[in-house]
Amino acid sequence: MPAELSPLENPAPQLQEQLLIQRIRDGEHELFYELIRPYERRLFAAAYAILRNDADAEDATQEAVLKAFKHIRQFRAEAKFSTWLTQITINEARMRKRKEHASLMEPIVKDEGEGGTYTPRDFADWREIPSEALERKEVREKLAEALASLGQIYREVFVLRDMQQLSIDETAKVLGISTASVKTRLLRARLMLRDLLAPGLGGGWSKQLFFEKGTKPW
C-alpha cells in the first residue's frame, strides 16, 4: 500500500528509495510524489537561487519534477537520486532564466574577480545571530534578501552546498563546474554574506530586531 511507505523514516532510506523507484518504473506512478516529497523544498530553493521569484521558481520546480517523472527510467541506480533531481531542477531554472533574458538584470558583482582574494569589509566583533532568531519572519527575510543580492554563480553554489548540504563534489557535478570553482565561489559567497549581515554594516538590522523583542542575545 502506498500509504505505508515513508522512505525517509526508514533506517535504510536509500534502499527504500531504490525500491520505490523500481515500483514506479513498474507502473505505480502514484508513488512518485512520495519519492520526491522529501526533496521538494530543496528543489524550490535551488530554482529560487536562479530565478529569485516565487512564481517562476515554483513553475520551474513543477516542470523539473515532471521531467524527472517522465525520465525516471534514465536514472542510474549508482547515482544519488536527490542529486539527479537537483540537477534537473537547476537545468530547468537556468533554461527559463536564459529564455527570459533575465541575466541582463544580474548584479555587477557576478564577474567581480572570481579568482582573486576577497577582502572582508567588516572586522567588528561578530555578534552571533542565534538559530532561534530564524523563528522570526523578518530575520528569514533579511537573510533571503542578502542571498538574493549575490550574483547567480554565488547563489547557486551557496544554496546547493550550504542550504541543501550537498558535498563539494556533488555541487560541482550538479552545476557542471570544477570542484576548485565550487570552493572559490563558496568562499566568496560566504564572505559576502557575512559582510552583508555583519554588525558594523547591514547587521544593524539584527540588533534592532532583537531590541524590539526586548532581548539581547549577545
Next chain:
Amino acid sequence: MVVNCEEVWREVSNYLDGEVEPGLRTAIEEHVRGCKRCAAVLEGTRNVIHLYGDERMLEVPLGFGRRLERRLSEESAPRTRRSFLGWLVAAAAAALVAGAIELTRSQPGPPALRSEHAQPAVGIPPGMMVVVAEEGRTFHVPGCKFIHDKANLRTIAASEAIREGYAPCIRCLKKYLMTTVGSKTDGADEKFESV
C-alpha cells in the same frame, strides 16, 4: 607554519569545511587566537553557514506541496479511455449522491433553491442581468422595489443566479414563474415586466 590575515581569509571556507591539512589548520587556529579581525571573519562565516543551513530557511510558498502533488497526479495519470470512463463513473456516482442528498431534503429537484417556499423559474433568458443580495434568497430585475438588502447587491446573469440557488422574485419576475403566485398584481409588477 605561520599564516597571515590574507591567507586566513582565503582558507576560511575550506577550514570550516574541514578541507585543510592538519598543519594549515593549526596555523589558522594559532593566527585567529591572536587576531581579533580574523576571529570576527571566522566566527561570522561560521554563523552564516549555520543560519542558512537551518531547515527554516527552506521556505516554500503556501500550498506549494499540494499544487505540486496535484500537477503530478494530473500529468502522471494515464490518459486512456479507461480512465476517462472511470471519471465518468465517478461523476455519475457523485451526481447520484448529490441527488440522494437533495431528495432527503425533500427538494423538488435541482437546482436547490435557497428558499423552500420559492418557485422555480421557467424561460428566463440566461444572459439577463439580475441583482442578488449575498444573504438573500431571490433574484430581481435591477430597480425592483422588493429588494430587501440593498447594501450587498451583486449584478449577475440570471443563469448564474439560478445556479447559485436564488429563486426569482415573485413580483418583478412573476411572468417567469412556473405557477401563478397571488392573484393580484400591482403597478410595480407591470412596470418591470417590460425590462
